[in-house]
Structures are given as C-alpha cells and as structure tokens.
Amino acid sequence: xxxxxxxxxxxxxxxxxxxxxxxxxxxxxxxxxxxxxxxxxxxxxxxxxxxxxxxxxxxxxxxxxxxxxxxxxxxxxxxxxxxxxxxxxxxxxxxxxxxxxxxxxxxxxxxxxxxxxxxxxxxxxxxxxxxxxxxxxxxxxxxxxxxxxxxxxxxxxxxxxxxxxxxxxxxxxxxxxxxxxxxxxxxxxxxxxxxxxxxxxxxxxxxxxxxxxxxxxxxxxxxxxxxxxxxxxxxxxxxxxxxxxxxxxxxxxxxxxxxxxxxxxxxxxxxxxxxxxxxxxxxxxxxxxxxxxxxxxxxxxxxxxxxxxxxxxxxxxxxxxxxxxxxxxxxxxxxxxxxxxxxxxxxxxxxxxxxxxxxxxxxxxxxxxxxxxxxxxxxxxxxxxxxxxxxxxxxxxxxxxxxxxxxxxxxxxxxxxx
Ligand code: UD1
Numbered sequence: 001x002x003x004x005x006x007x008x009x010x011x012x013x014x015x016x017x018x019x020x021x022x023x024x025x026x027x028x029x030x031x032x033x034x035x036x037x038x039x040x041x042x043x044x045x046x047x048x049x050x051x052x053x054x055x056x057x058x059x060x061x062x063x064x065x066x067x068x069x070x071x072x073x074x075x076x077x078x079x080x081x082x083x084x085x086x087x088x089x090x091x092x093x094x095x096x097x098x099x100x101x102x103x104x105x106x107x108x109x110x111x112x113x114x115x116x117x118x119x120x121x122x123x124x125x126x127x128x129x130x131x132x133x134x135x136x137x138x139x140x141x142x143x144x145x146x147x148x149x150x151x152x153x154x155x156x157x158x159x160x161x162x163x164x165x166x167x168x169x170x171x172x173x174x175x176x177x178x179x180x181x182x183x184x185x186x187x188x189x190x191x192x193x194x195x196x197x198x199x200x201x202x203x204x205x206x207x208x209x210x211x212x213x214x215x216x217x218x219x220x221x222x223x224x225x226x227x228x229x230x231x232x233x234x235x236x237x238x239x240x241x242x243x244x245x246x247x248x249x250x251x252x253x254x255x256x257x258x259x260x261x262x263x264x265x266x267x268x269x270x271x272x273x274x275x276x277x278x279x280x281x282x283x284x285x286x287x288x289x290x291x292x293x294x295x296x297x298x299x300x301x302x303x304x305x306x307x308x309x310x311x312x313x314x315x316x317x318x319x320x321x322x323x324x325x326x327x328x329x330x331x332x333x334x335x336x337x338x339x340x341x342x343x344x345x346x347x348x349x350x351x352x353x354x355x356x357x358x359x360x361x362x363x364x365x366x367x368x369x370x371x372x373x374x375x376x377x378x379x380x381x382x383x384x385x386x387x388x389x390x391x392x393x394x395x396x397x398x399x400x401x402x403x404x405x406x407x408x409x410x411x412x413x414x415x416x417x418x
Contacts, residue, residue: 001390003388005386005414007385009384011248012242012410013249015250017253021194028194030097033102034101034176036077037075039224040067040073041071042226043071045070047399052088055088060079061078095111100172104172105176112145126159134154134157134181135150135153154217167183187299188299205217233303238309240264240281289356291319292314294314294323308334322351341360361383367392
C-alpha cells in the first residue's frame, strides 16, 4: 500500500510543466480503433488511466508500441469488438468510450458496466439515446451492455443533459455512419474539440465542436495520423490553486490560458495575482485571500473537476464562501476529510458553506476520489506539520508524476510504500 506524506507549510516556488490532458487522451486513444490503421499519439500523460486504456486496447487486439513515455504508436488494424474484460473496464469511467468506437467501426459493441469515481449515480441513458438515434439497439444483461446495428444512419440527436461522455460517444459512433448526424446540446469542453481535431486529421468531417451544435458528415474510412494531445486544464488549475494556497509563486507552462479562464477569474476575485501569456500563466499569492461563491457547470463554467481543490483554497480565504455543485449529485465526500484538518464546512443540498480564514491542521486523510485527492495534497501543503494521505491510487489515475513535480517546486512530499 502506498501513502503520500507531506510536511507542509512551505511555499511552492518555481516552474512546472503541465502534461497532456487526461480527458482528451482517453477518448483519442480509444478513437484510434476507428481508423483501422496506425496512429502516433504524442503528449500522452503518464497516468494510470492511460496505462489501463492501453491495456484495454491491447485486449481488443491493437498493437501498442511505446516510442517514449509520452508517445505511443497504436496499430488497430487487427482490433475486434467484444474482447475487453470486465476486470479492466470496471476500473474506469472512460471505458464507456469502448461502446462508441466498437459500434462505429464494427456495427456492434459488448462492454462490461463501466466504473470510475463515485459521485453518485452516473447514468448512461444519453449515450444510449445517441446510439439508438443512429439505428442501434441496446441490451443490458448480466453486467454487460450489448449494442447492435445492421447499419448506422446519420440522424439528429438532442441531449437532455450536457454530457461530455455522451457527446464523445455520439461523435465516435457517427463518424463512419452513412449521412449527416447533428448533435444538439452538446458538451463544449476543450477535450471535445481535441477529439474532433484528431478525427478530422484522420479524414473525418466533424464541424462545430466547441459549440453546442456539432455536425458529423459520415465518411467511409479513416486513416492513421500523428497527433499531439492538448495540455490538461485541470492539472494546470490544480497547480494554480496550490501556488495560492501555499503563499507561493509558480510559472505554469504548456497551458492554453483560454481554457483556464473560469479558474483565473475566480482566483483574481480572491485577490490572487494571475499573469497570462501565450502558453504559460504565473500565479502568485498577493498578500491576502478573500472568499467567493462558486458554482460548477459544464464548460465554459467553473469545472466540477476543480471543485474539491477550490474548496481547499476557500478554507484558507477570509470570510464565508459557498461552492455549489452543478454537475454531479454527490461530490462532497471530501468534506469529511477536510473536517479532520479542522476545516469548517457545512453541506446544505448542493452547496458547501465554508467558513474560511483559519489555517488547516495536518492530519491523516484519505483521497476519496481523484480530484478530492488533489485537494488533500493542496491542504497538506498549506498546513503546518505532517499530513499522511491514504488511498492514493485514485490520484495517480489523473496526475502525471505529481509528487516529483511538487518536490521540484520546494514541497517536502514523499510517496512511501507501507
Ligand atoms: C467527464 C470527465 C470527468 C468530468 C465530467 C464533467 C472523462 C473521462 N471524465 O465525465 O472528469 O468530471 O466529464 O466535466 O472525460 N449524465 C446523465 N446521463 C448520461 C450521461 C451523463 O444524466 O447518459 C449526467 C451525469 O450524471 C452528470 C452530468 O450528466 O450529472 C455530466 O456528466 P458527464 O459530462 O457525462 O461526465 P462524464 O463524461 O462521465
């Protein structure tokens, strides 16, 4: 069992480079199946969700060659549907993408029920709605989802809720369908745009990604390509908050500042100094932190994946702040862990009310999910004394070498084997 041990109270200072986006890398790695060809994917983050995705691709019959730790050549010519094991699929939410790529390429899919972080119910009704609109039928039996079709025909899909996963799957299932598919009320996240750019580089016609109407003109075949993943906006945002929480100053490189706008705006409102340039931001503590109200929303709103990290900073800011969760029904499991560190947080419905302004105490805490784990690291870095974080596997699902990156910025942090 591994733990992270932090001796907190030191400001983070220096330069950190942001890795490739987890939420772009996972759909793009799965989408290589649609090409029946060889793709080279660059700027892939070194995280366990990527290792798991590559292992699932191998189970599906793809040949995966590591060119270097962030570049993979993937040959999907021999891939087949229905081969991914429940043991792997159940570990990750992005396994839902196996449905879209198998249906898109083979006309049928068979996948175990996907896992992932526990934020309450995570239904897939909108994914199924998209597949059915394209002419497929769906069956859920014995823990497996089966989707079959004689022929996929382009159609009109209107989502009842804005879903990243359902938008990705609708695009992936329709790129090789006959005719045009129009996806309305689509998610607008930068990783949707990155997936569309990848598919277009492979010869697809996906237009409008980044807006809420996406048009896919089906084509007969895609070809392989070389493609570099965009930087991870959530990793960048996590370092931005860590800089402010530790009263430090960080230059955060390899970012797209436009993707960080909602985070930058809230930090400025809290009186944190943020300077932007073409591909970096400099974030520094400006002498005080003032509390704010935040509501998480689909992009371009404040990201739900920054919710726990933002709460950590709000515990340190003067006054009362409120953070309202607008995407997932249960993202507040981190609150109990913060209470161990002396935080004063009350949850009422979808809102956490945070009485800030007191330093956090070091304590033993758990990483209850990926982003909650990042929040525990931020809290531990800010608190005087020794914080031990248990159940850290979830942090490694989405943060590339976080311990060594933080060490290079002056943190006293170790990963230990117990
Ligand atoms: C993706 C991200 C995750 C992020 C989330 C929201 C990946 C691998 N994961 O998750 O990090 O937190 O977007 O930005 O990219 N919903 C339905 N029916 C559906 C699908 C979703 O009701 O069929 C609801 C969900 O319960 C949730 C909301 O829609 O309340 C948004 O979920 P969604 O955008 O689908 O999240 P994921 O794609 O699972």
